[in-house]
Amino acid sequence: MPEPPSSETRPYHHGDLRRALVEAARQLLETEGPSAMSLRAVARQAGVSPAAPYHHFKDKGELLEAVAAEGWAVLGGEMMAAMEDAASVPDPTPVLLAYVHFARTRPALYRIMFDGARSAESLPFLTDAPEGSPFALLRERLALADDCRTVAEIELAIAASWSAVHGLAEMAGFKQFEHLKAELGGELPFLEAVLRRMKPGQIAD
Amino acid sequence: MPEPPSSETRPYHHGDLRRALVEAARQLLETEGPSAMSLRAVARQAGVSPAAPYHHFKDKGELLEAVAAEGWAVLGGEMMAAMEDAASVPDPTPVLLAYVHFARTRPALYRIMFDGARSAESLPFLTDAPEGSPFALLRERLALADDCRTVAEIELAIAASWSAVHGLAEMAGFKQFEHLKAELGGELPFLEAVLRRMKPGQIAD
């Protein structure tokens, strides 16, 4: 664990407190839950006074946004990697699986990312995704997955894909499905089986 | 709005404070958001002192559980009604749609229901659903939707269905999909189109 550094190891000036605060927040979020992620607790975790964060963030909300933004960046990277690994096949399942896997391994972080995106009423990197970003690539891949038709058909595929991965990510933890997971040989096969069943990226019937 | 009753209309003894508190909590949740739903605010909303709720609930958590439980009961009723309306067809879509519609119209309530179910690590009324409850009926219907095969196939259909409705319910509010909604003629057709695309209740390919 990235311990709160003892006073003699850390100089008066931190060096990169901003990054340290975001990291401390992410860690608190994951280990103690969202209600434990107060500004004071984050500062404490980073080994710094409660007022220090205000030199890097306007208020608590801005820190939260930074945490979420970093989360989206990491998720984007993992989706991109999955896409490159499976570059030869047009099947979108690996990318979708990468999304679900991210959300399953960092559920609390994923929650604040999603909530932030909801209050912003759009998913970052999805709508205004720069050309070549993983989200833009996913859109292209979905458009190509079958012989694409109308814009509406592609949009339907996107809506279905996103609903599928989000829903699956949040439902996969329920005890309810443990029997099925065991039968299929673990969580990953389970996730893949459910995803493939929904065929969210497929355009036509 | 069910106003905080003026002191002369309400007698010293409330009559049904327990129900009033649950209702006040639900209303605060929906209008002001989850962070506004403090025990004190709920008591205030119900026109009662901060200590009064403790005659009906052990602590805040117990009130929250009661709110969630009532939510599940209402959702169960609406799913049941949808099922009866479409009793003749084996298509599970209407019931799934009822679930999504509930969650879409009471998003904050749905959130605490879901979070409560997650921390309990099961969905109430789903696992230990009494014979004849809507959730048990849905399970039966899913089992019958196609020519059912193995238990695993049915469980997969359930996992897919639940992931689909949960994911869709939470994603449907994103601005991202407004164009598609408009094209399809509103939110309901949109929801139905996405659900049908995923075929979450279908067993075989």
Added chain:
DNA sequence: TGTACATCAGTGAACGCGCGTTCACTGATGTAC
């Protein structure tokens, strides 16, 4: 190379706030006789 000084990034004490919960209390209700 040394010094004055502006700027930056911390400190720590304090603020007011709303929270969950407890406490001794009191008004209203219902039951026994």
Added chain:
DNA sequence: TGTACATCAGTGAACGCGCGTTCACTGATGTAC
């Protein structure tokens, strides 16, 4: 039918707490000359 009393369901004041944020401050750093 009336009265004593137990019980129930409220009150309102108080508790301690952690929170977000502000403030005057100070130590460290870098730049101009």
